[in-house]
Amino acid sequence: MSVLTVVRYGLQEAVRRRVFAVVIVLTAAFLGLYALGNHYAFRDLAHVNPPAGIEPRPFVGAFIFGLAMFATLFLGVVLAVFLTIGVVRGDAERGLLQPLVVRPLGRSTVLLSRWLGAVAVCVPYVLAVYFAAMAITDNAGHWVPDRIVTPGLELAGGVAVVAALSLLGSVFLATTANGIAIFMLFGAGLVAGLLGTIGHAINSRALSHAARIAAWALPFEALYQDGLRLLTVRATGLTRFVLQLGPFGGGYVHGATVRLWAVAYVAIVGVVALVGFARKDL
Amino acid sequence: MTSALAVRGLAKRYGTVEALRGVDLTVEPGELVGLLGPNGAGKSTLVKIAVGLVRPSAGGAEVAGAPAGSLAARRSLGYLAELFRFPGWHSADEVLLLHQRLSGSDGGERERAELLDLVGLTDARRRRVEDMSKGMQQRLGIAQALVGSPRVLFLDEPTSALDPVGRRVVRELLERLRGRGVSVLLNSHLLSEVELVCDRVAILLAGEVVAAGTPAELASTRGVEIETAAGVRSFPGATRDDVPRLVEELVGERIYGVRVLTSTLEEVYLEAVGGETS
Numbered sequence: 108m109s110v111l112t113v114v115r116y117g118l119q120e121a122v123r124r125r126v127f128a129v130v131i132v133l134t135a136a137f138l139g140l141y142a143l144g145n146h147y148a149f150r151d152l153a154h155v156n157p158p159a160g161i162e163p164r165p166f167v168g169a170f171i172f173g174l175a176m177f178a179t180l181f182l183g184v185v186l187a188v189f190l191t192i193g194v195v196r197g198d199a200e201r202g203l204l205q206p207l208v209v210r211p212l213g214r215s216t217v218l219l220s221r222w223l224g225a226v227a228v229c230v231p232y233v234l235a236v237y238f239a240a241m242a243i244t245d246n247a248g249h250w251v252p253d254r255i256v257t258p259g260l261e262l263a264g265g266v267a268v269v270a271a272l273s274l275l276g277s278v279f280l281a282t283t284a285n286g287i288a289i290f291m292l293f294g295a296g297l298v299a300g301l302l303g304t305i306g307h308a309i310n311s312r313a314l315s316h317a318a319r320i321a322a323w324a325l326p327f328e329a330l331y332q333d334g335l336r337l338l339t340v341r342a343t344g345l346t347r348f349v350l351q352l353g354p355f356g357g358g359y360v361h362g363a364t365v366r367l368w369a370v371a372y373v374a375i376v377g378v379v380a381l382v383g384f385a386r387k388d389l
Numbered sequence: 390m391t392s393a394l395a396v397r398g399l400a401k402r403y404g405t406v407e408a409l410r411g412v413d414l415t416v417e418p419g420e421l422v423g424l425l426g427p428n429g430a431g432k433s434t435l436v437k438i439a440v441g442l443v444r445p446s447a448g449g450a451e452v453a454g455a456p457a458g459s460l461a462a463r464r465s466l467g468y469l470a471e472l473f474r475f476p477g478w479h480s481a482d483e484v485l486l487l488h489q490r491l492s493g494s495d496g497g498e499r500e501r502a503e504l505l506d507l508v509g510l511t512d513a514r515r516r517r518v519e520d521m522s523k524g525m526q527q528r529l530g531i532a533q534a535l536v537g538s539p540r541v542l543f544l545d546e547p548t549s550a551l552d553p554v555g556r557r558v559v560r561e562l563l564e565r566l567r568g569r570g571v572s573v574l575l576n577s578h579l580l581s582e583v584e585l586v587c588d589r590v591a592i593l594l595a596g597e598v599v600a601a602g603t604p605a606e607l608a609s610t611r612g613v614e615i616e617t618a619a620g621v622r623s624f625p626g627a628t629r630d631d632v633p634r635l636v637e638e639l640v641g642e643r644i645y646g647v648r649v650l651t652s653t654l655e656e657v658y659l660e661a662v663g664g665e666t667s
Contacts, residue, residue, distance in 0.1 A: 123477075205470045206473055206530075
């Protein structure tokens with residue numbers, strides 16, 4: 108009962124702050140532009156003469172859908188961050204939190220409920236945008252990823268990881284500082300992924316190693332990489348090699364281990380946040 | 390009988406600042422205790438520790454026999470913070486509904502209507518918090534603190550934003566709550582208000598209780614003044630018992646009036662805090 112009450116409270120707050128309105132407008136703009144991009148990309152495909160060994164349709168499909176994956180992850184992260192960014196310190200500074208936590212529901216319930224609330228919104232949102240983008244690409248270019256569901260779930264999982272990190276940050280940091288910190292972490296994860304791709308292309312062990320460490324340290328990036336990998340998991344030969352060198356790269360950290368690690372990571376982040384919140388003077 | 394609030398050797402340190410230094414304080418069932426002191430004396434810290442918002446550095450507090458901050462303690466208390474805010478998009482009724490759900494109160498619509506009536510907000514039931522004046526929000530805060538019929542009420546500056554009529558409403562409300570056996574710890578700067586409603590008063594200074602007792606106990610005799618034809622004659626240090634003797638000593642003089650001077654709570658307070666303001 109208390110969990111549902113706090114979940115509802117958090118979502119009402121997000122509606123009131125027009126978080127959903129902003130995200131819906133951004134999403135509509137993205138999907139519109141994405142549809143336009145797909146239309147031109149696949150229309151011009153007939154005039155493209157790719158190098159021998161490269162299949163143009165999977166190449167363009169995977170490339171452009173990889174872009175959609177990035178945009179979906181970004182929009183999902185924006186939503187997750189703005190749902191969780193000021194849950195503890197921000198709300199405490201505004202005097203919103205104290206009347207709630209003196210009630211007999213426990214600080215852990217407050218924190219868990221706010222995470223569940225964010226996940227309950229972000230996961231369906233990410234899946235909806237993911238499948239909408241896939242439908243657009245399928246419609247324009249008659250191409251679908253090799254794995255249809257798992258990459259979407261991994262994207263959603265990545266957003267859930269970011270929501271947990273944002274909640275943890277909200278225990279210790281003021282709202283603005285937390286927002287900056289989370290978006291910098293998000294950017295760092297993506298940059299590390301690109302560095303890994305560069306490292307792979309130039310055969311640099313150091314860069315690949317650094318990217319691998321970053322992916323484990325920030326598993327939303329590992330999940331995103333694994334999702335990208337699964338888009339073309341059946342591609343072979345030069346097509347596969349070139350796709351892995353593309354701006355959105357391939358999955359150098361992947362598989363069931365990274366998914367399990369992401370679950371454990373959320374649990375660890377959650378425990379640290381709970382302990383921090385329990386010890387925090389309000 | 391278990392005390393509504395029992396504070397023993399309570400200390401709180403924020404870095405190098407000692408907010409509380411070994412405070413002992415009890416509030417008995419049905420008792421209304423006023424907590425006075427200058428800004429930074431530790432009053433809000435004490436209340437926050439009692440309601441579980443702040444962890445003590447040493448000592449402890451129990452609310453209705455349960456350790457402060459525990460689930461059992463939080464089930465027994467109502468709290469109005471000094472600085473609080475309710476979501477602006479909620480109506481008064483929705484704020485109370487939210488707190489009914491969080492506190493597990495099964496009072497339903499009847500309890501909400503009663504509480505809004507108690508604080509004079511019946512007509513503002515559907516009004517959004519963001520459309521309310523500060524005074525109305527403060528009264529809504531008091532109603533919120535009463536959700537679930539708490540045994541102990543912690544009110545941190547409950548009348549700071551209220552006009553004289555609003556203050557009177559709160560004063561009458563506190564007296565009604567005392568009649569129902571609710572214990573109240575009232576943290577306030579308004580000495581006259583505390584003097585009017587509180588059974589006992591504790592004055593905090595720099596984290597320590599420097600004076601405590603009933604207003605009558607604290608209001609010590611400051612002397613006697615006798616108005617004679619020759620003017621007002623003062624006898625500092627004299628008490629009521631000295632009046633017959635003093636009058637006898639003034640044989641032959643015309644006496645128009647005799648006044649036994651006692652300290653007001655304000656004078657007691659100023660003496661206790663030594664002019665400290667923060």
